[in-house]
Amino acid sequence: MEKIVVDYSQVHLQENISLHEEEINNIASQKKDFFKNVPASLLVALIMLVLVACYFLQNDFKNFKYYHYILFISLVVALYAFFYALIWLIYQYFLRNWKKDIENGKNQLTSIVTSRHKTENDEYIMTFAGRNKHEKIRLPAEREDYHRYEAGTKVVVTYLKYSKVILSIHKLDT
Template identity: 45%
Template structure:
């Protein structure tokens, strides 16, 4: 982390700003896209695993009885059910946080980029908070990550609970 001179009185954080109808529709549309595609992806992955396991035991298929085929198909259904259950738990958690964001709204921060880092989950920018030694780390798009370097003064609008950026612009 580099040493950046931060003028804390100039940093501002506006909290609990209501979301506009366009922002609500955008987030809900993004959630629906994932919801429509996920069952097909899970089914395809299950079929791939079943085909791979069938390939490895192809010599033993001639020794199978009728109940072995039923067990093999049942194992595939159990695998699909487990993956679908995990998918439902993740989407339920995401929707619960989305409801919190919908109720509490968004925050608007006028700040300075003090750090940037990449993880396996995405690119993050860290901003100076309104209080000394307070930092706010937010998930940003790859374009924003490469555009805003350390020391850039920006205005960031983000969802409070999910810590994802709605918009970011340079001052």
């Protein structure tokens, strides 16, 4: 792997550019759609978990008393509440980031792609040179953008700082 030489005088970062109405509406639709299928999906997963538990306990049901059933149902409700609370906490994290992005706007970076890598979860990460030697900006990219821009390509990237979302990316004509 060859080392990319970066001319830091060519790297420019514009911060706090106000968002367009379309971008604000996109964030609002993400907020609305986040919890859309959560209760049903969680319920289906717990029903499947209960069915597996019932399968393994099928021979022991004849020895169960009424308090065993109450305990079993209480455990299922507690698991549902626990996982729902976890998802709610994740939603609060994203909500805070979306709020910060709406308040602070977007950033536009004119930079060079210094490296790219694919994670084991099939996420595509692109690293851009920052304003100085020690600053690197890592953003998740779409698959098409990841394959389109090789390391060393000079690009203009518009992204949301807190949500780490690339809004647009295009090659800079030199």
